[in-house]
Amino acid sequence: MSQLLDLDALMATPLAEEPYPWTLLPHALRGQKVARTLEAEFPTRGFRTTERRGGAPGGKGYHTRNLTLVADGGAVAAGLSHLSPRWRELVAELSSPAYRRAVEELTGRPLDGARLAVRAVRYGPGGWIDPHTDRADKLVTQTWYFNSGWRDGWAGSLRILRSPDPADAAADIIPRLGQSVVLVPSDRSWHAVTPVSAAATEERKTLLVHFVAP
Ligand SMILES: O=C(O)CCC(=O)C(=O)O
Numbered sequence: 001m002s003q004l005l006d007l008d009a010l011m012a013t014p015l016a017e018e019p020y021p022w023t024l025l026p027h028a029l030r031g032q033k034v035a036r037t038l039e040a041e042f043p044t045r046g047f048r049t050t051e052r053r054g055g056a057p058g059g060k061g062y063h064t065r066n067l068t069l070v071a072d073g074g075a076v077a078a079g080l081s082h083l084s085p086r087w088r089e090l091v092a093e094l095s096s097p098a099y100r101r102a103v104e105e106l107t108g109r110p111l112d113g114a115r116l117a118v119r120a121v122r123y124g125p126g127g128w129i130d131p132h133t134d135r136a137d138k139l140v141t142q143t144w145y146f147n148s149g150w151r152d153g154w155a156g157s158l159r160i161l162r163s164p165d166p167a168d169a170a171a172d173i174i175p176r177l178g179q180s181v182v183l184v185p186s187d188r189s190w191h192a193v194t195p196v197s198a199a200a201t202e203e204r205k206t207l208l209v210h211f212v213a214p
């Protein structure tokens with residue numbers, strides 16, 4: 001049984017159909033104590049800075065710091081070495097058949113043979129991701145957020161978009177502790193992360209999971 005992920009909440013949540021299949025889980029972790037521990041132990045070391053300017057319309061620009069934990073379905077030892085025991089447990093739960101089944105149940109997408117990818121991401125002031133749909137080989141994407149003290153004025157929202165236009169927002173999700181978003185990538189699944197404000201006194205902390213087509 002999952003001790004950290006609330007798989008019942010995952011399976012009980014309906015998927016929205018507009019502007020594409022996605023959902024917000026307000027409480028995706030098993031209780032406040034678990035959430036607080038994972039927040040306090042969010043990894044701090046081993047991150048690599050990734051930056052690219054958006055060029056053509058719809059091109060993906062971003063500035064984030066990434067720590068890869070699972071790639072191509074396999075644990076990445078160098079990444080895991082930076083994790084607390086509780087965070088290693090979380091990665092083990094994400095790698096479990098029970099989690100995969102829960103995501104299949106929620107999305108209706110078969111994930112047989114799909115390769116798991118997991119990474120922790122930190123966004124400092126000015127960190128952002130331009131509108132994009134996620135690569136075509138991604139079957140399902142899930143994100144979790146780890147900032148209990150995030151303020152609305154710091155921006156850094158995950159913006160669910162109706163089109164590639166960054167202002168065409170269907171929803172803005174504040175990266176507050178315990179919240180999680182599931183989306184089903186397609187050629188319509190536009191989303192972005194709005195630039196974190198210079199006033200932010202903490203980094204935006206995200207965990208990102210993809211199931212990638214076999
Ligand atoms: O950090 C987030 O909220 C989403 C990140 C994202 O969309 C991506 O890395 O593809």
Ligand SMILES: [Fe+2]
Binds near residue numbers: 132133191
């Ligand atoms: Fe994305």
